[in-house]
Each structure stands twice: as structure tokens, then as C-alpha cells.
Amino acid sequence: MTISKTSSGSRARTFLTRLEGPQTMGRGPAFWIAVTVAAAAAAAYPLIADAWTVGNAAYFLIWTFMAMGLSVIWGYAGVLSFGQTAFFGLAGYAYGVITLNLGAAYGLTILALVLAVVIGGLFALVIGYFMFYGRIQGVFIGIVTLSVTLVLETFMAQTAGPQWRIGEARLNGFNGMSGMPPLTLPWFGGDIVLYPGPSLYYLLLGLVVVSYLGLRIMLNSRFGNVLVAIRENPHRVAMLGYDVRLYQTLAFAIGGAFAALSGALYTAWGQYITPSSMGLTSAALPIVWVAVGGRRDITATLIGTIIVLAGFQMLTIYGSQYALIVMGGLLLVTVLVAPQGLVVGAMTLLGRIFRRGKS
Amino acid sequence: MTEILKVHGLRKAFGGVVVANGIDFSLSAGAMHCLIGPNGAGKSSFFRLLLGEHTPDAGTITFDGSDITGLRSFQRIRRGISVKFQVPGIFKALSVRQNLEVAFQEHRHGQSLSATVREMLDFTDLRGEDKTPAGILSHGQQQWLEIAMAVGVEPKLLLLDEPTAGMSPDETRKTGEMLHDLNSRGITILAVEHDMAFVEQIARRVTVLHFGSIFAEGTIAEIIDHPGVQEIYLGAADD
Numbered sequence: 151m152t153i154s155k156t157s158s159g160s161r162a163r164t165f166l167t168r169l170e171g172p173q174t175m176g177r178g179p180a181f182w183i184a185v186t187v188a189a190a191a192a193a194a195y196p197l198i199a200d201a202w203t204v205g206n207a208a209y210f211l212i213w214t215f216m217a218m219g220l221s222v223i224w225g226y227a228g229v230l231s232f233g234q235t236a237f238f239g240l241a242g243y244a245y246g247v248i249t250l251n252l253g254a255a256y257g258l259t260i261l262a263l264v265l266a267v268v269i270g271g272l273f274a275l276v277i278g279y280f281m282f283y284g285r286i287q288g289v290f291i292g293i294v295t296l297s298v299t300l301v302l303e304t305f306m307a308q309t310a311g312p313q314w315r316i317g318e319a320r321l322n323g324f325n326g327m328s329g330m331p332p333l334t335l336p337w338f339g340g341d342i343v344l345y346p347g348p349s350l351y352y353l354l355l356g357l358v359v360v361s362y363l364g365l366r367i368m369l370n371s372r373f374g375n376v377l378v379a380i381r382e383n384p385h386r387v388a389m390l391g392y393d394v395r396l397y398q399t400l401a402f403a404i405g406g407a408f409a410a411l412s413g414a415l416y417t418a419w420g421q422y423i424t425p426s427s428m429g430l431t432s433a434a435l436p437i438v439w440v441a442v443g444g445r446r447d448i449t450a451t452l453i454g455t456i457i458v459l460a461g462f463q464m465l466t467i468y469g470s471q472y473a474l475i476v477m478g479g480l481l482l483v484t485v486l487v488a489p490q491g492l493v494v495g496a497m498t499l500l501g502r503i504f505r506r507g508k509s
Numbered sequence: 510m511t512e513i514l515k516v517h518g519l520r521k522a523f524g525g526v527v528v529a530n531g532i533d534f535s536l537s538a539g540a541m542h543c544l545i546g547p548n549g550a551g552k553s554s555f556f557r558l559l560l561g562e563h564t565p566d567a568g569t570i571t572f573d574g575s576d577i578t579g580l581r582s583f584q585r586i587r588r589g590i591s592v593k594f595q596v597p598g599i600f601k602a603l604s605v606r607q608n609l610e611v612a613f614q615e616h617r618h619g620q621s622l623s624a625t626v627r628e629m630l631d632f633t634d635l636r637g638e639d640k641t642p643a644g645i646l647s648h649g650q651q652q653w654l655e656i657a658m659a660v661g662v663e664p665k666l667l668l669l670d671e672p673t674a675g676m677s678p679d680e681t682r683k684t685g686e687m688l689h690d691l692n693s694r695g696i697t698i699l700a701v702e703h704d705m706a707f708v709e710q711i712a713r714r715v716t717v718l719h720f721g722s723i724f725a726e727g728t729i730a731e732i733i734d735h736p737g738v739q740e741i742y743l744g745a746a747d748d
């Protein structure tokens with residue numbers, strides 16, 4: 151008994167030590183204090199901002215899951231997917247179809263959220279299986295994944311007719327689905343409906359924190375070690391006895407599941423989903439966020455995505471085409487000036503100054 | 510002694526280039542064997558065939574009693590083959606420590622993993638460099654790192670493609686000692702080597718490959734005195 155207790159205790163400890171490691175920037179007390187302060191500030195934000203602004207901030211948080219998933223696939227495993235929106239859109243539609251059929255009582259919207267993520271993740275698993283076991287590599291992965299999302303967009307856009315329905319849910323073609331219930335938590339005094347505002351914001355913030363820490367642990371684990379090794383030299387990894395295709399497929403499925411989480415949350419947030427969420431522009435944006443922040447680091451990706459999204463929204467006031475051009479310019483500047491990402495560049499610089507200050 | 514590796518009728522051609530022309534070869538367990546031959550003889554290609562990187566046009570490969578001809582590379586490795594390539598195959602952006610961890614983590618866990626990593630850091634003289642990105646090590650150090658990655662898993666069969674290329678005479682001797690040590694622990698070794706002094710230091714028997722075929726096989730003395738072998742090497746030098 152004692153032995154198993156110690157070993158499970160030590161296992162939990164190894165687990166936690168993986169919060170820090172070679173695959174993730176940031177370590178030591180100073181870093182974790184900064185993380186705690188950032189989380190506390192984010193938690194305090196609804197106290198000083200009005201409900202609309204908080205709902206808007208919730209919108210930013212929604213996209214971070216897709217970005218972190220892309221960081222895993224692209225930044226860590228070295229596979230550029232241009233079609234994360236396929237899993238985003240599929241899960242968004244799945245959430246709509248399930249909740250329009252089942253309703254919002256008894257916490258069924260939460261079940262719908264989980265199912266939507268599972269559906270999106272399984273779809274990514276299947277696509278990943280055919281790509282990696284079919285020996286598709288390099289730039290062709292980008293072409294295949296982009297094709298998948300564009301095919302889905304085109305398909306959904308032609309579902310306007312009344313025959314395109316799943317139970318109660320009309321797919322509604324180009325105009326998209328709407329009217330699905332928001333996330334609804336069953337509670338003793340009556341259901342809590344999570345409209346965009348503080349309650350939804352807190353749920354999302356909690357999910358971001360859990361996802362971020364969970365991914366840090368995963369990326370510093372044996373699995374993460376193998377992923378970055380595959381990025382560096384897949385041939386060598388196979389020659390160490392690893393089934394490279396299996397690791398790539400799993401990483402792709404994980405990234406897809408995170409995109410699906412974003413999609414289902416997005417649909418629950420705005421109570422609508424349209425085919426254009428899987429279109430070319432939508433597909434390109436996550437690549438910009440992740441590249442600008444720093445695809446090879448999960449923290450940089452998270453920070454970069456929120457900053458770029460906030461900037462994008464501020465620019466949209468002047469016109470969304472204009473904002474897209476700026477996004478393109480930003481990507482160009484990143485590639486030329488700090489190919490590892492602007493946030494990574496800044497964090498490296500900060501770390502250097504901090505260390506110099508100490509010595 | 511039992512045979513750990515048995516190759517029968519192995520053939521592979523790339524268009525008109527025949528890299529393996531019906532090779533029959535066997536290696537007894539515990540052997541320390543060298544493969545030599547002029548540039549382009551097909552030595553590296555032979556390794557790639559053994560490792561499943563090339564699919565043979567004909568022939569079979571039996572390892573440790575079972576036919577592995579149809580297995581994928583990673584499955585062959587898992588059966589106990591390990592390799593150091595001619596061109597260092599390390600993870601340049603990862604630290605030295607990470608390189609070692611990725612190499613060993615499937616075989617060793619926890620304490621045993623960190624002990625092996627430490628042992629290999631000592632062995633390669635890279636103790637102070639464990640956090641250094643492997644890509645900025647010197648060529649010799651990269652060679653050592655890859656050798657460590659290959660031997661740390663204690664394979665049944667170790668394939669080394671020109672392990673001492675780019676090493677100083679001192680390092681070459683050290684490599685030879687290390688291979689003897691590994692061999693005495695029961696690891697079968699097959700090495701491709703150009704440096705005849707090194708071949709003499711490590712090998713009991715030598716196989717000469719020429720144009721994808723086995724040209725000669727024997728003890729070191731027999732091979733050195735073999736007039737045909739001298740000729741193919743001189744012929745190659747004439748080019």
C-alpha cells in the first residue's frame with residue numbers, strides 16, 4: 151500500500167514538474183508569479199468593465215483554443231495545417247444540430263459541447279490518418295487541409311433547401327444556422343444561461359487556464375519530446391524506433407480537437423454559425439495569430455493571439471478589408487524580422503535583461 | 510554460434526544503378542565485423558536495406574530468428590537494431606540532453622533514464638554541454654552524440670556507418686575501445702569503415718563490397734593480402 155502511494159505521489163510530482171521544460175518558455179518563481187498575476191488580472195477584469203466589453207473579451211478567449219491547437223501541430227510537430235477551420239466549423243455545426251434537437255435543459259448543451267469536440271477531433275483523426283499513413287508530406291499537407299475546409303464550406307453553402315435538415319435543425323445554406331441555445335448550466339435555483347458576459351467569460355477563462363497548463367504538461371512529456379524531434383528530423387525519429395505517422399496523426403487529432411472546441415464555443419457564444427467560418431479568410435487568420443506570436447511556443451501563441459485579435463478588432467472599426475490587409479502586413483513583418491514570432495522575440499529579450507539584472 | 514543476421518539474395522536497383530546485386534551475408538551473434546569497399550560500392554545502401562528504408566527488389570532479411578523483410582523501419586529498430594548514420598542524424602535544434610532522452614525514453618524510465626543520460630554525457634565528454642543545442646556542437650561531438658544515441662539503448666545489433674569520419678586519431682582510438690567494451694557486453698557490431706588501422710583495431714572479420722556484390726570475405730590479414738581487393742581500391746583511387 152505504502153509503496154503504491156509513494157509511487158503515485160511521485161508520479162503526480164513528475165507530472166507537475168512537466169509544467170516546466172525545454173519545450174515551453176518560462177520557468178521559475180518569477181514566471182509563475184507573472185502567470186498568476188495575469189490570471190488574477192483577467193479574473194478581476196469583469197469587475198471594472200461593463201458586460202458588453204466582457205462578452206467581447208470572451209470572444210477573444212474563444213479563438214485561443216484553435217490557436218494553441220495549431221501551435222501543437224505546426225509549431226511543435228512541424229506540420230502546417232491550413233484547414234483548422236474544418237474542425238472548427240464541423241464542431242460549430244455539430245453543436246447547433248445537437249442543441250437544436252435536444253434543447254438546453256438538464257445540462258444537455260454541455261453534452262453537446264463535449265460531443266462537438268469529440269466529433270471534430272475524430273474527424274481530424276481520420277483526415278490525419280489518411281494524410282500521414284498515405285505519405286502526404288510538407289506543403290501538400292497544407293493543400294489537403296485547405297481543400298478539406300473549402301470543400302466543407304462549399305458543401306454547407308448549398309444546404310439552403312428544406313431537405314437539408316437534421317431532425318429539428320435546418321442547415322440553411324449560405325446564411326448559416328442560428329437560434330441554437332447558449333451554454334446552459336443546470337443549477338438548483340434554475341438553469342444558468344451563459345450569454346456573452348461575465349459568467350461565460352469565467353467559464354472560458356477557466357478553460358483557457360486548464361488547456362494552457364495541460365498543454366504545457368503534454369508538450370514537456372515524452373510525447374512532446376518526440377513531437378519536436380519529429381519536427382527536427384522525422385527520419386531519425388523512425389530510426390529510434392518510433393512510429394512517426396502515429397505521433398503525427400495523434401498530434402493532428404489533438405490540434406483538431408482544440409479547433410473544434412473553439413468552433414463549438416463560438417457557436418454557443420454568438421448562437422450562429424455560417425459556412426464562411428470555414429472559408430479561405432477564416433482559414434488564414436489562425437496562421438497569422440500563431441505565426442506572429444511564435445508558433446513554437448504555447449505561451450507566445452496564447453499571448454500573441456489575444457493581442458492580434460484585439461488589434462484586429464480595433465482596426466475593423468475602420469473596415470474589415472483594411473484590417474485584413476494589416477494582418478497580411480503583420481505576417482510579412484514577422485516572417486522578415488522575427489521569424490520565430492514577435493512574442494517569442496520579446497520574451498527572449500526580457501529573459502536576457504532579467505538574467506543580466508540578476509547577475 | 511547462432512546467427513543474429515542472415516541476408517539472402519538481397520537485390521536492389523535504382524534504374525540502372527544496382528546497389529545490391531544478390532547479397533548473401535550472415536553475422537553470428539556477438540561478432541564485431543567490418544564492411545569495407547570503395548566509394549559507391551553500396552555499403553550505405555546495404556544498411557538502408559537492413560533498416561527498411563529501401564524495399565528490396567528481391568531477397569530476405571532474417572534478424573534474431575525472424576524474417577523482418579516486410580517490417581517497417583521503426584519495427585525493426587524495436588526488435589533490437591540500432592544505427593549511427595554516415596551523415597550525423599541528430600536533432601540540431603534540441604539540446605544534447607533532449608537528444609539523448611528521445612533516444613532512450615522508450616527503453617528506460619525515471620531513475621534509469623536519467624542515469625543512462627548521465628552515463629552517456631560522461632561517455633561523450635559532453636557533461637557541461639547538456640543544455641547546448643546539438644546543432645552547434647563540433648562535427649566530432651555530433652558524431653559522438655549520435656554514437657551515444659545509438660549505443661545507449663543497448664541494441665542486439667549495432668550498425669555504424671563510418672563512425673570515425675572526421676575524428677582525430679585519439680578519438681578514433683577511443684571509439685575503438687568503446688566498441689570493444691560494447692561488444693564484450695554482448696552487442697553485435699557491424700561497421701562500415703574506410704580507415705584500415707581502425708578496422709584492424711576492431712574487427713576480427715571483414716567483408717568487402719564492390720558494385721553491390723560481396724567481393725571477398727575473411728580475416729584482416731587475408732583481406733589486406735588479397736590481390737583483387739588491392740586492385741579495386743587502387744582502381745577506385747585512379748578515378
Ligand SMILES: Nc1ncnc2c1ncn2[C@@H]1O[C@H](COP(=O)(O)OP(=O)(O)OP(=O)(O)O)[C@@H](O)[C@H]1O
Pocket residue numbers: 523526527528546547548549550551552553554555595
Ligand atoms: N536513392 C538512390 N537513388 C539512386 N541511386 C542511389 C541511391 N542511393 C544510392 N545510390 C547510388 O548507389 C551507389 C551506392 O551508394 P552508397 O551510398 O550505398 O555507397 P557507399 O558504399 O556507402 O559509398 P561511400 O563510401 O561513398 O559512403 C552510388 O553510386 C549511389 O550514387
Ligand SMILES: [Mg+2]
Pocket residue numbers: 552553554595670
Ligand atoms: Mg556510404
